[in-house]
Structures are given as C-alpha cells and as structure tokens.
Amino acid sequence: MEENDQKGTEERIRPIPEPTLRRLPVYYQYLKRKHEEKGLDYISCTRIGSDLNVLPIQVRKDLQCADAVGKPKLGYNVKELIGTIETFLGWNNTTEALLGYQGFREYGLDIIAAFDIDEKKVGTKVAGRSIFHVSKLPDMIRRMSVKIGVLTVPAAHAQEQADTMVKAGIRAIWNFSPVKISVPPQVIVQHENLASSLVVLSKKLTLALQAGVSER
Amino acid sequence: MEENDQKGTEERIRPIPEPTLRRLPVYYQYLKRKHEEKGLDYISCTRIGSDLNVLPIQVRKDLQCADAVGKPKLGYNVKELIGTIETFLGWNNTTEALLGYQGFREYGLDIIAAFDIDEKKVGTKVAGRSIFHVSKLPDMIRRMSVKIGVLTVPAAHAQEQADTMVKAGIRAIWNFSPVKISVPPQVIVQHENLASSLVVLSKKLTLALQAGVSER
DNA sequence: TAGATTGTTAATCGATTAACAATC
DNA sequence: TAGATTGTTAATCGATTAACAATC
Numbered sequence: 001m002e003e004n005d006q007k008g009t010e011e012r013i014r015p016i017p018e019p020t021l022r023r024l025p026v027y028y029q030y031l032k033r034k035h036e037e038k039g040l041d042y043i044s045c046t047r048i049g050s051d052l053n054v055l056p057i058q059v060r061k062d063l064q065c066a067d068a069v070g071k072p073k074l075g076y077n078v079k080e081l082i083g084t085i086e087t088f089l090g091w092n093n094t095t096e097a098l099l100g101y102q103g104f105r106e107y108g109l110d111i112i113a114a115f116d117i118d119e120k121k122v123g124t125k126v127a128g129r130s131i132f133h134v135s136k137l138p139d140m141i142r143r144m145s146v147k148i149g150v151l152t153v154p155a156a157h158a159q160e161q162a163d164t165m166v167k168a169g170i171r172a173i174w175n176f177s178p179v180k181i182s183v184p185p186q187v188i189v190q191h192e193n194l195a196s197s198l199v200v201l202s203k204k205l206t207l208a209l210q211a212g213v214s215e216r
Numbered sequence: 217m218e219e220n221d222q223k224g225t226e227e228r229i230r231p232i233p234e235p236t237l238r239r240l241p242v243y244y245q246y247l248k249r250k251h252e253e254k255g256l257d258y259i260s261c262t263r264i265g266s267d268l269n270v271l272p273i274q275v276r277k278d279l280q281c282a283d284a285v286g287k288p289k290l291g292y293n294v295k296e297l298i299g300t301i302e303t304f305l306g307w308n309n310t311t312e313a314l315l316g317y318q319g320f321r322e323y324g325l326d327i328i329a330a331f332d333i334d335e336k337k338v339g340t341k342v343a344g345r346s347i348f349h350v351s352k353l354p355d356m357i358r359r360m361s362v363k364i365g366v367l368t369v370p371a372a373h374a375q376e377q378a379d380t381m382v383k384a385g386i387r388a389i390w391n392f393s394p395v396k397i398s399v400p401p402q403v404i405v406q407h408e409n410l411a412s413s414l415v416v417l418s419k420k421l422t423l424a425l426q427a428g429v430s431e432r
Numbered sequence: 433t434a435g436a437t438t439g440t441t442a443a444t445c446g447a448t449t450a451a452c453a454a455t456c
Numbered sequence: 457t458a459g460a461t462t463g464t465t466a467a468t469c470g471a472t473t474a475a476c477a478a479t480c
Contacts, residue, residue: 016419018416021412021415021416021419022409022412022413022415022416023412024412024415025394025409025411025412025414025415026394026396026409026412029371029394029395029411030395030396033371033395051396052396053396089415089418089419090418090419090422107411107414107415109414109418147421147425148417148418148421155245155249171421171424171425172417172418172420172421172424174413174414174417178241178242178245179245179246179249180242180246180267180268180269186424188417188420188421188424190413190416190417190420192410192413193238193241193242194408195241195245195323196237196238196239196240196241196242197238197390197406197408198241198323198325198390199237199238199240199241199305199323200234200237200238200406201364201388201390201404201406202305202306202325202364202388203232203237203305203306204388204404204406205363205364205387205388205404206306208387208388208402208404209363209387
C-alpha cells in the first residue's frame with residue numbers, strides 16, 4: 001500500500017501551471033537586464049512585482065515552481081536566480097529548430113534553416129538563414145537531428161507539411177498556421193494562434209472606443 | 217434601491233472570459249472551411265467539439281458568449297453562426313494597423329505600412345508593404361487614423377517607439393518585443409511574448425524526451 | 433413520438449490571492 | 457533587536473465540466 005510514493009531518489013514530475021511557465025521568461029528577461037545594467041546582487045519579489053506589474057505573491061509562487069530559493073529579508077540572489085530559471089527551462093542546451101523569428105537563440109532555440117515551396121524564394125535569405133526547397137526538408141531534419149519544426153504555411157498546406165515533418169522524425173511542431181493539425185500522440189504540438197491574440201486586443205479596443213464615445 | 221439595474225434598453229457589458237475570446241477565431245476558421253468545402257447547413261456542438269478537440273459543452277458556452285442561438289436537435293445554422301461571430305468580434309469593419317503578419321485582413325485588421333530605423337531597409341518591401349523611415353510614423357498615424365501599432369523592435373528601442381506611437385495618437389499597441397512598455401492608461405497594450413510560448417513547448421518536449429529515455 | 437441537441441443551473445477544479453508563521 | 461521578506465497553508469475567484477430540464 002505504498003502507492004509507489006518513493007519520493008526518495010527521483011523527484012516526482014510536478015505539473016507546472018502553464019501561466020507560470022509563460023511568466024518565467026518574462027522574469028528572466030527582466031532579471032538579466034537588472035543584472036547587466038544595474039549590477040544588482042539581490043532582488044525581492046516586491047520589487048520584481050511592482051516593476052513587472054505582477055503581485056509579489058505570484059512572483060514568489062512562480063519562482064518557487066522553478067525551484068528558486070531566496071533569503072528572508074534579503075530576497076533572491078539575482079545571478080543565481082537567472083541560472084536557476086535557465087536550468088529549469090532547459091536553456092542550457094539549445095534545441096535545433098526550423099526557421100522562426102530571430103532572437104530565439106537566447107531562449108535555447110537555434111534556428112537551423114528555412115524552407116519554402118516557392119522556387120522564387122529558394123536560394124534567397126530570411127533573417128540571415130538560407131531558404132531551401134521543401135523537398136530538402138526530410139533529409140535536413142534527419143541529418144541535423146532537428147527537434148522542433150516551426151510551421152508557418154497557409155491553412156491549405158499545414159497538414160501536408162506537418163506530415164512531412166513528422167515522417168522525417170520531428171518531435172514537436174510550433175504551429176503558426178490557423179488550422180488544427182493531426183499528428184501521432186508522441187509528437188507535441190503548440191498552437192500559436194496570433195489571430196486569437198489579435199481578437200483579444202481588438203475586442204478591448206472596440207470596448208474602449210465605445211466607452212470613449214458614450215462618455216463624451 | 218434600483219441598483220441601476222436597468223437591463224432594458226442597453227445590454228450590460230458582460231466581461232467575456234479571455235480563453236473564450238481566444239477560441240472564437242478557431243471556431244470561426246473551422247466553420248468557414250466547413251461552410252465552403254462541405255456546404256454544411258447546420259452543425260452541432262458535438263461535431264465541432266470532436267473535430268476541434270474541445271468539449272461540446274465548452275463550445276456551447278463559448279458560442280453563447282458570442283450571442284449565438286441554436287436550435288435544439290438541429291444545432292446551429294452555419295452561415296448564421298459565422299455572421300454572429302464576425303459581428304461579435306467586430307470583424308465587419310476593419311481596423312487599421314501598422315505592419316505585422318500577412319493574412320490578418322480576414323480578421324478585420326488592415327496592415328497599412330511598415331517602419332524601420334535602418335536606412336538600408338527603407339524603401340524596400342516586406343510582405344508587399346513599403347517600409348518607411350520611423351520619422352514618418354507620427355504623420356502616417358494621424359493622417360490615416362491608425363488605431364493599432366504593432367511593435368516588433370528589439371528590447372532596447374521598445375519604449376522609445378511606443379512613446380512615439382502614443383504621442384501620435386495610437387489607441388492600442390500589439391507588443392511583440394520582450395519587454396514591458398509603459399503607456400498612459402487609455403492606451404491598450406497586448407503583450408505577445410513568443411518566448412513564453414516557446415517555453416511551454418520546449419518544456420513539454422524536454423519532459424517527453426526524458427520520459428522516452430526512462431521508458432527504454 | 434422519441435431522441436438528439438440546446439440552454440441553464442450547479443459542482444468541480446485549478447490558479448490567484450490572502451494570511452501568517454518562519455527567518456535572516 | 458525589529459522589520460522586511462521568504463515559505464507555507466488557507467480562502468477566494470473564475471473557468472471548466474457536469475447535470476438536467478426545455479425543445480424542436
């Protein structure tokens with residue numbers, strides 16, 4: 001009746017709340033700036049919270065999830081905290097991926113190459129990366145053991161290209177296309193629906209503009 | 217003691233849960249495809265849910281938020297439903313914005329122009345839009361009554377460019393830069409932290425890869 | 433009619449927030 | 457020491473899910 005509760009050797013894999021996971025990179029960015037610009041040694045949740053417009057208690061909870069340990073009265077050691085978050089998010093060893101935005105290497109993502117069906121684009125460069133024809137994709141994935149595919153094609157071709165990636169052995173797909181794609185259960189899909197975000201923004205804007213009018 | 221509960225004339229502005237707001241465009245996309253490809257007249261929550269991998273009851277709740285009305289036993293009229301969502305999200309009249317991704321016009325966002333500090337890029341085109349020098353930004357915003365600014369600059373310049381936009385009268389900023397920007401309360405800011413999303417994905421990937429190893 | 437599906441009210445679940453004890 | 461700040465346990469709040477009545 002031990003309920004295989006052997007907490008001893010290996011840590012139970014706690015599920016981290018997604019909102020927390022999304023806030024951690026924000027703290028990270030902030031801490032790096034604080035560290036570089038101000039050379040700050042210690043920082044408190046109160047400070048982080050007021051700068052980032054997050055409640056201090058939430059900051060504390062989030063950092064706790066990332067296994068950060070602070071000192072009462074002093075706060076958290078900034079340098080150590082940066083390292084802790086890096087380790088927790090696995091940013092120590094970069095993962096290879098296929099095209100995306102620039103500036104992700106800092107987050108442990110190394111963009112390897114870009115692909116396109118359009119022959120006119122093949123051979124040109126985007127964000128400093130050569131564009132190859134999609135037919136080269138399977139080979140490339142295998143040879144360089146790429147783990148993440150970034151899907152930025154129109155709805156009509158999304159499933160087809162996802163299939164190509166999966167067949168070539170990709171382990172996760174970052175999907176910017178507006179349609180749901182079907183993949184085997186072992187492949188992870190992260191949907192990035194920018195249209196959804198835009199909706200949130202424009203809805204707020206509409207309400208604000210209306211309010212502005214009725215207040216007049 | 218009426219609690220200004222005059223529900224009569226004008227609808228109380230209900231706050232729509234953000235998750236719902238994010239799912240609505242997904243339904244919309246899906247419905248349009250179903251309508252165009254299959255020419256389907258009626259559709260049930262059960263169907264939408266199983267196709268989109270969402271619980272039927274959640275679909276129903278979401279559609280209810282968008283003021284959609286269905287018929288017991290039959291489901292929702294697809295064409296009508298598309299129109300309802302369009303109206304609810306305000307996609308009938310497009311809002312002007314400054315550069316971003318392609319394909320947003322469908323979502324009521326019309327990308328007007330792109331700006332850059334780099335003189336070498338000025339005059340060239342991105343996604344079919346001319347790139348202007350940032351010095352032209354204030355004029356452009358005013359002349360064309362642009363409502364939304366899309367901020368895609370490096371962290372170091374984010375605040376500066378946000379200030380420029382605000383001064384020129386922009387009402388909302390879609391911020392893709394990794395830093396928090398300060399704006400007056402009447403300006404709406406939507407933070408689009410792609411690094412956050414990437415974290416969610418790569419965390420899942422790491423866990424999956426580890427699990428794969430230990431299962432071996 | 434019978435049964436599938438909507439609409440509505442209640443229960444559950446998880447993230448956020450609050451309260452407070454521990455500690456440097 | 458006194459007080460700010462962490463760490464932890466409990467309360468709140470809101471979204472999701474369940475249950476069921478209404479209806480075509």
